[in-house]
Amino acid sequence: MDIYVIMKQTFDTEEKIIIEDGNVSEDGVQYVINPYDEYAVEEAIQTRDELGGSVYVIAVGPERTSEALRTALAMGADEAVLISDERIGSDENTISKVLASYLGSQKVDLILGGYFSVDNGAGQVAIRLAQLLDIPHVGSITKLDMSDSKAKADRDAEGDLEQVEVTLPAVFTAQQGLNEPRYPSLPGIMKAKRKPFKQLTLDDLDIEEAELSPKTARTALSLPPQKEAGQILKGETAEQVKELVEKLRDDAKVL
Amino acid sequence: MSKTILVVAEHRDGALRQVTYEAIQAAALSSAENDQLHVAVIGHQIEGLTESLSSIDAEKIYLIDHSDLQQYHPEAYAAALKQVIDASNPDGIILGHTAIGRDLAPMISAKLDAGQISDVTNIENVDDQVVFIRPIYAGKAFEKKVFQSSPWVVTVRPNNISAADSSGGKAEVENIEYAKPASLRTVIQNVVRKTSGKVDLSEAKIVVSGGRGVKSADGFKPLQELADVLGGAVGASRGACDADYCDYSLQIGQTGKVVTPEVYIACGISGAIQHVAGMSQSKIIVAINKDPEAPIFKIADYGIVGDLFEVVPLLTQEFKKVLG
Ligand SMILES: Cc1cc2nc3c(=O)[nH]c(=O)nc-3n(C[C@H](O)[C@H](O)[C@H](O)COP(=O)(O)OP(=O)(O)OC[C@H]3O[C@@H](n4cnc5c(N)ncnc54)[C@H](O)[C@@H]3O)c2cc1C
Numbered sequence: 153m154d155i156y157v158i159m160k161q162t163f164d165t166e167e168k169i170i171i172e173d174g175n176v177s178e179d180g181v182q183y184v185i186n187p188y189d190e191y192a193v194e195e196a197i198q199t200r201d202e203l204g205g206s207v208y209v210i211a212v213g214p215e216r217t218s219e220a221l222r223t224a225l226a227m228g229a230d231e232a233v234l235i236s237d238e239r240i241g242s243d244e245n246t247i248s249k250v251l252a253s254y255l256g257s258q259k260v261d262l263i264l265g266g267y268f269s270v271d272n273g274a275g276q277v278a279i280r281l282a283q284l285l286d287i288p289h290v291g292s293i294t295k296l297d298m299s300d301s302k303a304k305a306d307r308d309a310e311g312d313l314e315q316v317e318v319t320l321p322a323v324f325t326a327q328q329g330l331n332e333p334r335y336p337s338l339p340g341i342m343k344a345k346r347k348p349f350k351q352l353t354l355d356d357l358d359i360e361e362a363e364l365s366p367k368t369a370r371t372a373l374s375l376p377p378q379k380e381a382g383q384i385l386k387g388e389t390a391e392q393v394k395e396l397v398e399k400l401r402d403d404a405k406v407l
Numbered sequence: 408m409s410k411t412i413l414v415v416a417e418h419r420d421g422a423l424r425q426v427t428y429e430a431i432q433a434a435a436l437s438s439a440e441n442d443q444l445h446v447a448v449i450g451h452q453i454e455g456l457t458e459s460l461s462s463i464d465a466e467k468i469y470l471i472d473h474s475d476l477q478q479y480h481p482e483a484y485a486a487a488l489k490q491v492i493d494a495s496n497p498d499g500i501i502l503g504h505t506a507i508g509r510d511l512a513p514m515i516s517a518k519l520d521a522g523q524i525s526d527v528t529n530i531e532n533v534d535d536q537v538v539f540i541r542p543i544y545a546g547k548a549f550e551k552k553v554f555q556s557s558p559w560v561v562t563v564r565p566n567n568i569s570a571a572d573s574s575g576g577k578a579e580v581e582n583i584e585y586a587k588p589a590s591l592r593t594v595i596q597n598v599v600r601k602t603s604g605k606v607d608l609s610e611a612k613i614v615v616s617g618g619r620g621v622k623s624a625d626g627f628k629p630l631q632e633l634a635d636v637l638g639g640a641v642g643a644s645r646g647a648c649d650a651d652y653c654d655y656s657l658q659i660g661q662t663g664k665v666v667t668p669e670v671y672i673a674c675g676i677s678g679a680i681q682h683v684a685g686m687s688q689s690k691i692i693v694a695i696n697k698d699p700e701a702p703i704f705k706i707a708d709y710g711i712v713g714d715l716f717e718v719v720p721l722l723t724q725e726f727k728k729v730l731g
Contacts, residue, residue: 165680169547176548244513245522270661271544274525276513283517288482288592291510304596309479309506310609310664311656313599319592328645328662329655367522367559371538372551376687382707384699392711393721396693397729399709404691406613406669407637407730 153205153298154258155196157229158251158265158278159189161213161220165270171373185220188266191326194333196264197228199298205261206230210254212240212247218349225344226336237353242272243366248280253359254352256285262303263323267292275325282323289323290316294330409441413497415488416448416460417507423459425610426503426563428570431463433501433563435571436530437537445469446578447491449484451477457580464576469494473585479507480595485514486588492519494583497558504562504665505609516560523560524552528567528667528688545661545684565609566667567688601656606640608657613639614668616659616686619646620675620696620715627653629719630674636726642666644676660685672722674715678703695719 163169164182171177185193196207209224210233211217221232233254240250255263263282268275275291282289294313295306298320307314308327336344354361383399385392401407412434417424427446434444444465448456451474460468469491475483488511492500500515502508504526516523529540531551538551539561608614615634617627627641634641642664643657659666661684671689676682678694678701686692687706694707695715704710711718 163544165545167544169544171548176544243522245516245520248517273541273543273545274523275509276516276523276525279510279513280517283514290593291481292506308655311602311654311658312506313597313601314479314595315597315599317594317596322592365555367554367556368524368552369555370550370552374549374551376542376546376549379706379708382692382694382704382710384704384710384712389711389713389717390721392713393718393725396709396711396722397725400670400691400693401729404670404708406691407726 153200153203153261155200155205155207155262155264156255156258156260157189157192157196157207157209157224158263158281159193159209159211159220159224160186160266160269161211161217162186162269162271169375171375174373176373183216183219185223186266186269188268188270188326188328190333191328191330192264192266193224193227193229194331195296195326198331199262199296203298208233210251211235212250221349222344223336225347225349226340227334228340231348231350233350233352235352235357239354239361240364241366243368244274244276244280245367246364248277248284249359249363250357251277251281252284253357255281257358260321262298262320265323265325267325267327278323278325287321287323288318289325290318291325292327293324294327296324296330409443410438410498411443411445411495412438412499412501413445413447413492413495415500415502415508415511416446416456417503417505418448418450418453418456421455423456424503425570426505426565428573429565429568430501430503430563432571433527433530433561433568434499436532436568437499443467445495445497447471447488447495449476449487459573461578462573462576463571463578465578467495468578468580469583470580471583471585475587476585478595478598479510480591480593481510481514482588482591482593484511485518487585488515489518490583490586494581499558500560502560502562504564508562512560512562519558519560521558521560522554522556523562524554525562527561527563530568542688545680546687564665564667601654606638608640608642609664609666611640611666612668613637613670613672614642614659614666614686615639615672615674616642616644616676617647617652617674618644618676619650621647621652624652626716629716629723633672633719633723633726636723636730639668644682646676673703673707674719676703677701678706
């Protein structure tokens with residue numbers, strides 16, 4: 153079974169956001185595999201261990217993304233592909249087309265990705281990719297059972313549970329709860345250094361540059377408005393409670 | 408040239424969801440004077456909905472009713488919506504950023520080769536350019552985005568854009584016969600409804616939320632009582648769900664529901680960034696936590712340092728008194 157994981161490198165969730173010259177500063181930032189993509193990598197490895205085959209991790213992004221791909225190799229993925237090219241913007245439409253161009257020329261049984269990325273949070277690329285490849289998808293899954301030509305998945309739909317069966321190949325996006333991602337082991341990290349790692353540019357893909365023109369653009373970036381410091385109420389508990397109710401009613405006028 | 412904006416309605420249990428009125432308002436905010444509003448309603452046995460929709464100031468309502476569309480099915484819904492789009496020929500399409508909208512919008516965007524801006528919380532019209540504002544990095548920053556091509560697709564975060572008022576207007580209703588796609592590769596085998604409760608959590612005006620500090624399933628009872636008095640809904644942190652104190656359908660945060668109530672009361676929740684991502688836009692945040700150092704106090708408007716089992720019942724009593 154040929155299993156592909158599309159993944160992204162993101163800021164560590166705890167990173168503070170600093171805006172510099174209209175961009176998010178990357179100075180001294182810790183990067184991780186997007187947490188939801190980590191569930192996808194883990195599921196791919198477990199599926200391969202059960203059914204055989206290979207796990208390919210693939211990312212579109214700057215050079216530094218290779219660290220995230222190496223981490224996935226150390227977790228147990230077999231091969232990595234990084235498509236890195238300054239001509240590729242960050243528009244979801246563009247990224248999905250680049251991925252479709254590469255994956256469209258591979259033998260693919262299963263594609264896993266994260267439900268969304270914790271930086272941009274748009275949640276478009278995996279589903280767009282399924283459409284571009286003309287294969288079905290199930291979004292936000294918490295369980296996956298594979299057989300030869302079919303897969304059953306539990307989809308988390310705002311708390312409701314949908315049990316869905318699709319024919320393969322198909323795309324699935326991983327929701328928290330799908331599994332517990334493993335940490336790379338020391339031997340895993342050593343082995344990862346010798347695993348195949350392909351780095352491509354647009355020149356290696358069959359895609360017209362015209363298709364890559366972004367359809368959306370960012371015009372401004374800002375930090376959330378500074379909230380006034382909150383108020384810790386004082387006094388006996390009963391007094392605090394009374395004061396809180398008054399404040400909600402009179403100051404905040406929300407009752 | 409006037410534009411057409413198509414809003415994809417969402418309904419549940421025979422009623423339109425609040426987010427549909429917000430999407431209609433979003434359409435108004437993205438429109439110029441002579442632009443047209445169209446509404447798509449997809450489902451089964453949904454005639455009843457046209458009544459609530461007829462109060463909307465839209466030019467046209469497209470209805471597509473078929474037993475295959477009884478519940479959300481990605482391929483069937485995308486095919487049905489594509490039929491509506493072919494009839495409506497919109498310049499822009501707006502959906503809710505909900506379980507359905509999050510799934511359906513990117514399918515449609517790819518089908519139309521359109522740009523999409525997801526999870527929009529505000530819309531500005533600056534010098535005839537429509538600017539969409541959305542949170543990024545779990546709400547730690549906001550970006551403004553514009554489209555560079557048309558058609559375009561937007562999803563709006565529930566409870567952020569005020570709902571359109573529904574006064575007057577007589578939309579023309581057009582039925583479209585569902586053309587079933589030749590092959591559906593997806594089968595929805597079962598849907599387990601876990602979302603219960605009287606008030607829809609993602610639309611609630613007041614949310615009383617419990618974390619690991621609630622300590623047991625029974626510990627949620629005082630929270631439910633407080634929510635009942637306030638006409639609100641109960642939510643939870645992942646910590647509480649993982650500990651089995653409540654169902655995952657109550658989870659609020661990056662993984663769970665994103666809520667934007669008037670008042671969010673966090674009880675025994677530490678305030679991890681993944682939780683905050685799901686509630687930081689709330690108008691007023693109240694934190695009740697026995698640890699004065701808990702990060703939740705950094706984002707709270709009002710904090711009570713204390714034991715939730717003492718504070719919450721007192722709050723319920725006090726609200727009862729005040730609200731009569
Ligand atoms: C990829 C990923 C996604 C995640 N998504 C989410 C998400 O969507 N939603 C979410 O909530 N979390 C999410 N998390 C988990 C998150 O990181 C935290 O672990 C979780 O929010 C902690 O829940 P908690 O605040 O209830 O528990 P804790 O952090 O254990 O906090 C419990 C709090 O209760 C207080 N307390 C204890 N007893 C009392 C008492 N008697 N009275 C008053 N206060 C008391 C304590 O002081 C403490 O502050 C995610 C994590 C990851 C890695």
